[in-house]
Amino acid sequence: MGATFSLRPIGVVKSALTSMDAAPPQGPEAGTEAVIELDPAWSEGLDGLAPGRWLWVLCLFDRAKEPKLKVHPRGDRSRPITGLFNSRSPHRPNPISLTLVRLEALEGNRLRVRGLEMIDGTPVLDIKPWSGNIDQPRGEQA
Incomplete structure (x- = not known):
């Protein structure tokens, strides 16, 4: 459990959102557009992608705060408190x-x-x- 490792970014997000307060709670719900500017060294890896394709994007919440083990979902204090791992909190x-x-x-x-x-x-x-054959739970349909 004590192993350490490092990650190297492959690009950066270009967005009109300039603060955590400006970010909507969930991107697909808000329909927010952004640009991923990939390091040119990785450009060949984009071969085969085309508009309309669904993609998983992993980012680093580089401005996140210390995590709390109990949170209000979406930071909404009217919602019951729950465990961090049952939430989408960026503070992880x-x-x-x-x-x-x-x-x-x-x-x-x-x-x-x-x-x-x-x-x-x-x-x-x-x-x-994203792949419907892989990313759908077994027995579930999209």
Whole structure:
């Protein structure tokens, strides 16, 4: 449990959102558009992607605060308090986000996506394609 490791960002989010207060609670609900500017060294890895594709984007919540083990979901104090791991709080032991986005356009090393509620400058750790065959719970349909 004491192992340490490091992660290296592959890009950065370019967004109109400039603070955590400006970010909506969930990107797909808000339909927020953003651009992922990939480090040019990784551009070849975008081969095969096309607009309309759904992607998982992993980011680092680099401005997150210390996590609390009990939280109000979405920071809404009218909702009952629950465990951190039963919430979408950005303040986590390892502040990594996982967001499902729709690829709207691909221009060189820039991906315009819908549903990414990250603050401008947020580091992008990875991008993976969504697959209905893999990402749906067994026995469930999309």
